[in-house]
Amino acid sequence: MTAAFELSKVSVVRPGKILLENISWTVEEGERWVVLGPNGAGKTTLMQIISATLHPSKGKVRLLGSKLGRVDMFELRTRIGHTSTTVADRIPASESVSNTIVSAAHAVLGRWQEQYDDEDHVRANQMMGEMGIAALADRTFGTLSEGERKRVLIARALMPDPELLLLDEPAAGLDLGAREDLMGSLEVLSSAPGAPVLVMVSHHVEEIPVGFTHVLLLRGGKVVAQGPLESTLTSETLSKTFGARIQLQREAGRYAARRAAYGHRADNTGESA
Template identity: 80%
Template sequence: MSAAFELSKVSVIRPGKVVLDHVSWTVKEGQRWVVLGPNGAGKTTLMHIISATTHPSSGKVRILGSKLGSVDIFELRTRIGHTSTAVADRIPATESVRNSIMSASYAVLGRWQEQYDDIDRDRATQMMGELGITALAERTFGTLSEGERKRVLIARALMTDPELLLLDEPAAGLDLGAREDLMSSLEVLSHSPDAPVLVMVSHHVEEIPVGFTHVLLLRDGKVVSQGPLESTLTGESLSATFGSRITLTRDGGRYTARRAAHGHRADNTREAR
């Protein structure tokens, strides 16, 4: 199993702050990773490096077989799908959902004078079907709910058949129903044999879709723990990552985290049992 990307002792230093501190991380083909950590942990900076939009201050990075710093990054970026609020903000509100997805073929965010083939239209239709948004095809992007937008962004990121798909907090800002709709779509994607390598950033274990295989835990730019999801994601590792005593439960493949009871509250909990 070859590596989709490899980071070796990667650091990112900004004036007055070490954003990433000697991070080593290897993600292999067929794996689905979630990156967890509090605000300021370095998650977004890590995603920028993997998407070939930021270079580290030190360390070595190989993405899809190419060494960052000695490769045409514009060609490399075409092999990486990336969803974020920054992309959503740049899609014209008057653009149709179909065109918002299909225009990824030309790496543009609003249809202009591009000429699309049947293969482009068929691919866009396929992606809408897989994400459950076929009924939205002729709706304009500006009329969509937040949950609908998130699924359109994922369909757009998959349009070019990337080898690596990066999901930056895809469930942020969604209500419960929209989050569960998105989780269902990501669960289907994670089980697809044709899906690219998946890496998703989140703050919440409740947002980890069934089918994800590995986890990386970050705090203050450093790796707290990493490895297979079932053995690495524990109450102890979450407590170390978020700086608070946390209990973790799992039901039907989905996780729930809660602050551990202590003091008088813990005594009352024991009595209730």
């Protein structure tokens, strides 16, 4: 397998605070990763590094075959799809969904004087179809529900056919129905032939789509555990990550977590003891 990216002993240090400490992490082509951790764990900083928007203070990073510090960062970013609330906040409320998506071909937000060919429009329509939002093509972004916006953002991130897709808390703020609609879309995407390497950040195990393969658990800027999802995500590792006794359950490929009852402890099988 070829590595999509490799982090070797990476640290990010700011005055009076270590944001990430000695992170080594390799993600191979074909893998689907979820990054879990509480607020302040370093998840956002980690995503900034693998989206080629932040250089580490220490350590080495190879991203899509190139070493950070020896590559054109702007060119590298065109090969990475990224969804976040920051992107959503920059999309004009009056922009149509179809223009929101097709404009990603020129890496702009808000369509102006760019010229798009038939191939661009075909690609945008394909992405809307795959994310189940074709009926929203003529709607303006400002009229969409939160769940619809999240799927538009993913379609936009997929528009340039990225090699790496980063999803920063894609289910944040969604109600149960919208979350499950999004999970269904991500499950389809994760199993699609030729899909990019996926890395998703979340606080909640309930938001891990079926089809994801690996997990990285962070706490206080350090790795608690990483590896194949089924063997690495356990009650024990989840409890260490969130600093509470957590009982983990898995059914039909989906996860659920709750605080372990008093008088019981969480073991690494997901059962109370």
